Amino acid sequence: xxxxxxxxHLPVYKPGKPIEEVKRELGLSxxxxxxxxxxxxxxxxxxxxxxxxxxxHLSLYPDGSAGELTADLAAHLGVQKDQIIFxxxxxxxxxxxxxxxxxxxxxxxMADQTFSVYKSxxxxxxxxxxxxxxxxxxxxxxxxLSKVTARTxxxxxCNPNNPTGTIITHDELVSFMDRVPSDVMVVxxxxxxxxxxxxxxxxxxxxxxxxxxxxILRTFSKIYGLASLRIGYGVGQPEVISLINQVREPxxxxxxxxxxxxxxxxxxxxVKACRDKNREGITYLQAxxxxxGLHYFPSQGNFVLVHIGKPAAEMFDALLRQGIIxxxxxxxxxxxxxxxxxxxxxxxxxVKALEHALNPERSEx
Numbered sequence: 062x063x064x065x066x067x068x069x070h071l072p073v074y075k076p077g078k079p080i081e082e083v084k085r086e087l088g089l090s091x092x093x094x095x096x097x098x099x100x101x102x103x104x105x106x107x108x109x110x111x112x113x114x115x116x117x118h119l120s121l122y123p124d125g126s127a128g129e130l131t132a133d134l135a136a137h138l139g140v141q142k143d144q145i146i147f148x149x150x151x152x153x154x155x156x157x158x159x160x161x162x163x164x165x166x167x168x169x170x171m172a173d174q175t176f177s178v179y180k181s182x183x184x185x186x187x188x189x190x191x192x193x194x195x196x197x198x199x200x201x202x203x204x205x206l207s208k209v210t211a212r213t214x215x216x217x218x219c220n221p222n223n224p225t226g227t228i229i230t231h232d233e234l235v236s237f238m239d240r241v242p243s244d245v246m247v248v249x250x251x252x253x254x255x256x257x258x259x260x261x262x263x264x265x266x267x268x269x270x271x272x273x274x275x276x277i278l279r280t281f282s283k284i285y286g287l288a289s290l291r292i293g294y295g296v297g298q299p300e301v302i303s304l305i306n307q308v309r310e311p312x313x314x315x316x317x318x319x320x321x322x323x324x325x326x327x328x329x330x331x332v333k334a335c336r337d338k339n340r341e342g343i344t345y346l347q348a349x350x351x352x353x354g355l356h357y358f359p360s361q362g363n364f365v366l367v368h369i370g371k372p373a374a375e376m377f378d379a380l381l382r383q384g385i386i387x388x389x390x391x392x393x394x395x396x397x398x399x400x401x402x403x404x405x406x407x408x409x410x411x412v413k414a415l416e417h418a419l420n421p422e423r424s425e426x
Contacts, residue, residue, distance in 0.1 A: 065187070093122065097388070100286035111324045134294065142410060144297060145296055146294060151279065154257060155182055161307060163190070166189065168191055169191070169215045169216070170216045171190060174392065198227045213352060214245065218247060219252075221361040227359070235263075235370050244274070247272070251278060256340075257361045258336065265323070275299075289415070293317060318413070338339055347365065364401045367399075388401075
């Protein structure tokens with residue numbers, strides 16, 4: 062059997078190492094996972110309540126159109142229902158966009174260190190990925206514009222960027238969108254939108270009225286704390302969303318995901334509390350990195366990418382043996398690790414472990 066030639070050597074996405082696996086491998090009773098940008102405060106109590114009730118309906122298929130959730134989200138965002146598409150996480154919406162619009166030989170533009178799923182899905186469709194280097198950890202929008210050709214179909218912009226946590230501002234985005242050809246789709250991935258506190262960050266949903274080629278991605282996996290239920294969404298012009306919907310599999314989101322997301326939307330107090338706690342955690346971690354003399358990128362997500370001055374794989378192993386899971390393995394930043402923001406206790410435990418891993422001799426004195 063012969064598969065697509067472009068998938069034979071395709072890298073497989075590596076998620077954060079599971080807590081249970083680390084406990085089993087290293088014989089540890091306590092492990093803190095700060096690798097996958099999950100919400101350390103879980104999800105709203107409203108979600109827990111509706112999940113309990115939904116257990117009575119395990120035998121039923123979900124609503125294939127996610128009609129009630131679509132109506133709730135449309136009201137929350139101030140858009141029409143036909144402007145929204147849901148996926149099993151925003152990852153699936155990325156895959157659907159690639160499936161709907163990219164063919165062999167098309168070109169697609171992205172940063173050289175960003176969410177890897179953009180490139181992997183382009184590769185699957187046989188498209189050519191043009192990777193533009195970040196500048197100080199931030200998208201080089203001018204450089205991306207310079208790479209647009211007649212073969213360009215999609216430009217991917219992750220804002221805040223994963224793994225650097227940096228943002229592009231409202232003015233930068235508007236200037237960029239004004240110059241992108243109208244037949245080139247711009248996919249703006251805002252998975253960490255709800256965590257941002259910088260006032261220069263763009264409010265992009267109103268921009269949909271001006272730019273027909275803009276598609277916005279968001280998710281319930283991060284600040285809403287529904288990562289295990291896999292539900293994300295895209296927002297765009299109705300005709301664009303309709304085309305993406307053409308390649309969506311039926312029943313691609315679950316009943317649990319849909320009812321949980323509806324409940325999560327109703328508890329914006331929980332979202333605000335998580336955003337405030339996350340900002341406190343970012344401030345603490347960055348202050349500790351300053352104390353330790355470590356470079357980091359100022360983050361607007363729920364994670365920080367920090368330079369540790371040695372191969373990230375070595376630091377990953379050193380921290381793992383202390384029961385702390387972080388994220389290494391960034392091609393452009395081989396001496397950096399990404400750490401998710403945890404609770405205050407988890408953050409303190411990470412800093413203590415990091416300091417020991419950086420200076421094991423001093424720690425043993």
